[in-house]
Amino acid sequence: MSLPPPSTIIRGRTWVWPDDVNTDIIIPFRFKARTNDPVEMAKYAMYGFDPEFYKKVKPGDLFVAGRNFGGGSSREQAPVAIKYSGVAAVVAESFARIFYRNSFAIGLPALEVPGITKQVFQWDDLEVNLEDWTVKKVKDGKLFHALPVPDFLRGLMREGGLVEYYKKHKNFPWEQVRQLA
Amino acid sequence: MSQTILNNDSLTFAEKIISVKADGGQKIHQAGEIAVIPADMAMAQDSTGPLAIKVFREMGVQKVWDPKKIHLVIDHSFPAPDEKVANLHILIREFVTQQGVRLVEGSISHQHLLENHVVPGMVLFGADSHTCQAGAIGAFATGIGSSEMAAVWASGKLWVRVPESIKINLTGQFKKGVYSRDIITHFIGMVGEDGGNYKSLEWKGPAVKNLSISSRACISNNSMECGCKLSIFEVDPATQDYFKTANRKAMLEIHSGPKAHYKEEYDIDLGTLEPQVWGPGNESKVRAAGEFGDDHLDEVFIGSSTNGRYEDLQVVGKILKGHKVKAGTRCIITPASRNVFERAITDGLAETFLQSGAVFTNATCGACVGTHLGVLGENETCLSTSPRNYVGRMGATTAKIYLSSPATAAASALEGRIADPRRYI
Numbered sequence: 001m002s003l004p005p006p007s008t009i010i011r012g013r014t015w016v017w018p019d020d021v022n023t024d025i026i027i028p029f030r031f032k033a034r035t036n037d038p039v040e041m042a043k044y045a046m047y048g049f050d051p052e053f054y055k056k057v058k059p060g061d062l063f064v065a066g067r068n069f070g071g072g073s074s075r076e077q078a079p080v081a082i083k084y085s086g087v088a089a090v091v092a093e094s095f096a097r098i099f100y101r102n103s104f105a106i107g108l109p110a111l112e113v114p115g116i117t118k119q120v121f122q123w124d125d126l127e128v129n130l131e132d133w134t135v136k137k138v139k140d141g142k143l144f145h146a147l148p149v150p151d152f153l154r155g156l157m158r159e160g161g162l163v164e165y166y167k168k169h170k171n172f173p174w175e176q177v178r179q180l181a
Numbered sequence: 182m183s184q185t186i187l188n189n190d191s192l193t194f195a196e197k198i199i200s201v202k203a204d205g206g207q208k209i210h211q212a213g214e215i216a217v218i219p220a221d222m223a224m225a226q227d228s229t230g231p232l233a234i235k236v237f238r239e240m241g242v243q244k245v246w247d248p249k250k251i252h253l254v255i256d257h258s259f260p261a262p263d264e265k266v267a268n269l270h271i272l273i274r275e276f277v278t279q280q281g282v283r284l285v286e287g288s289i290s291h292q293h294l295l296e297n298h299v300v301p302g303m304v305l306f307g308a309d310s311h312t313c314q315a316g317a318i319g320a321f322a323t324g325i326g327s328s329e330m331a332a333v334w335a336s337g338k339l340w341v342r343v344p345e346s347i348k349i350n351l352t353g354q355f356k357k358g359v360y361s362r363d364i365i366t367h368f369i370g371m372v373g374e375d376g377g378n379y380k381s382l383e384w385k386g387p388a389v390k391n392l393s394i395s396s397r398a399c400i401s402n403n404s405m406e407c408g409c410k411l412s413i414f415e416v417d418p419a420t421q422d423y424f425k426t427a428n429r430k431a432m433l434e435i436h437s438g439p440k441a442h443y444k445e446e447y448d449i450d451l452g453t454l455e456p457q458v459w460g461p462g463n464e465s466k467v468r469a470a471g472e473f474g475d476d477h478l479d480e481v482f483i484g485s486s487t488n489g490r491y492e493d494l495q496v497v498g499k500i501l502k503g504h505k506v507k508a509g510t511r512c513i514i515t516p517a518s519r520n521v522f523e524r525a526i527t528d529g530l531a532e533t534f535l536q537s538g539a540v541f542t543n544a545t546c547g548a549c550v551g552t553h554l555g556v557l558g559e560n561e562t563c564l565s566t567s568p569r570n571y572v573g574r575m576g577a578t579t580a581k582i583y584l585s586s587p588a589t590a591a592a593s594a595l596e597g598r599i600a601d602p603r604r605y606i
Contacts, residue, residue: 002239020374020375022374022569022571024569024571024572024573024574025571025572025573028551028573028574028578029228029257029550029551029552029574030550030551030552030556030576032228033227033228033257033258033266033269033550033552034263034265034266034269034552035265036231036232036235036269036272047573047578048571048572048573048578051578067375068374068375068378068408071374071375071378071408072310072405072406072569072571073309073310074229074307074308074309074310074312074324074325074326075228075229075326076229076232076326076327076328077232080232094375094378096375096378096408097378097379097408097410098310098324098325098326101325101326101329102325102326102327102328102329105326105328105329105332106326106328150215152340161328162236162240162328162329162331162332163236163239163240163328166240166241166242166332166335167239167240167241171336172332172335172336172338174215174217174338174339174340175217175336175338
């Protein structure tokens with residue numbers, strides 16, 4: 001089963017997480033090593049903080065996190081578990097390198113906004129705009145510009161990740177990178 | 182042009198290797214730029230491979246780009262501890278047969294590639310974060326996820342951002358009881374868990390020549406815990422000797438230019454280091470092994486891709502010989518590869534381990550990943566030589582994990598608490 005590509009404008013309430021949320025917190029190894037099914041992976045999303053998280057999250061919820069979100073393992077099951085739990089986008093002060101790449105590769109919107117955790121709090125409503133690459137606080141209209149990423153990566157994410165992209169174009173988005181860099 | 186790039190005075194290792202590999206070496210790529218580079222080798226293991234296989238099939242690709250360059254390794258949970266894992270292993274074996282790619286079962290991927298396949302100047306993409314270990318022999322080696330691995334299998338290429346570099350200047354000589362693991366633990370304690378995020382670490386300085394390839398591999402491997410993309414020891418006489426013995430040839434020997442730009446520089450005098458312990462949990466600080474009290478250790482785990490090599494087991498053997506592991510503490514020793522396992526059996530190390538009361542297992546990632554061979558229960562405390570002390574990493578979320586060198590772990594197994602190894606050396 002695959003999920004549709006993300007909408008251009010995403011609105012939702014936020015879960016706020018601290019710095020250094022690593023991939024073993026997002027989905028412990030012992031669970032991710034025993035399934036290849038994204039729906040099953042979603043049952044263990046954020047298990048290290050709250051084993052019941054998957055029951056509490058609502059479709060369209062957003063994550064706001066501190067520095068180094070997704071540190072540690074290369075496990076793509078981490079962004080997959082988050083995406084299939086219903087979370088529509090992750091906004092963080094910064095992301096760990098592999099988690100960030102994986103988010104684009106699977107079509108989970110991941111935006112870097114330094115300082116965001118000082119401005120946004122648990123359950124605040126946010127609007128994430130994937131066209132402008134911005135985040136808006138609904139309550140007071142305060143607008144944050146996410147750090148820029150190359151167009152080919154934004155395109156990849158908006159088409160829903162590598163599987164969807166390859167099925168449609170029969171190539172990978174970085175194959176034209178000389179023009180895009 | 183490639184030779185001009187290699188001789189350039191002001192480029193880092195990362196800038197040179199990416200520039201030489203991308204676009205046939207026609208252009209210099211500096212830190213911050215994006216380039217597409219061909220893979221010389223691609224590796225996935227039993228917890229990332231199954232998802233990569235699924236994605237590869239969903240993309241509708243029929244054939245991998247080059248079966249000889251693709252390695253599947255069943256190492257994390259080997260042999261399978263239960264039916265669910267066993268079924269994912271079957272998926273890997275079917276894919277291997279179908280595509281004609283390489284398969285190894287029962288050696289840790291990073292150690293297997295170091296012993297048998299990877300060479301200096303190679304580009305290695307691995308669906309495992311600790312792939313950066315191969316930087317120890319001057320390879321471009323970095324971790325990626327499963328979907329990007331599927332893309333590499335399909336096309337043999339991947340995009341990279343040229344990383345900024347950090348230089349660490351190593352000087353001085355170790356005091357007794359201090360090892361390469363203590364260098365990297367100390368460094369992570371200094372820069373923090375994201376101190377190397379997106380960066381290439383270059384280990385330099387006069388003390389490097391005294392570090393064995395295994396000791397360098399420990400540092401490059403564990404560098405992942407500060408988030409780096411690469412962790413590089415350039416080729417030197419020790420590397421050349423290693424490959425002469427292994428009968429393998431370097432693809433390229435790359436040396437950063439003397440005027441290369443580093444975003445940060447650090448100095449570490451090995452003579453000032455004490456045996457280091459990091460933990461428990463990722464929010465805690467690094468402290469000297471002697472600073473701990475009498476808190477009971479339920480388990481000591483010696484192994485993993487960070488510290489399960491032959492030279493590690495030799496140090497452990499010297500400390501355990503003629504002593505007994507403390508009653509009430511489990512000591513589990515797991516070699517990093519079949520080769521290490523066999524050597525430990527033929528040279529008597531295995532006997533020493535067993536006589537001390539330790540458990541000596543087959544080669545696998547083992548207890549490090551919390552699926553088998555030493556899973557931690559509720560509120561248990563463990564000292565481990567594995568790379569990660571994350572909450573829930575080795576089992577129960579309430580378990581506490583400390584990390585140290587093999588020497589500190591062995592001494593601690595004898596005392597049933599965190600102990601300074603120098604008492605036993």
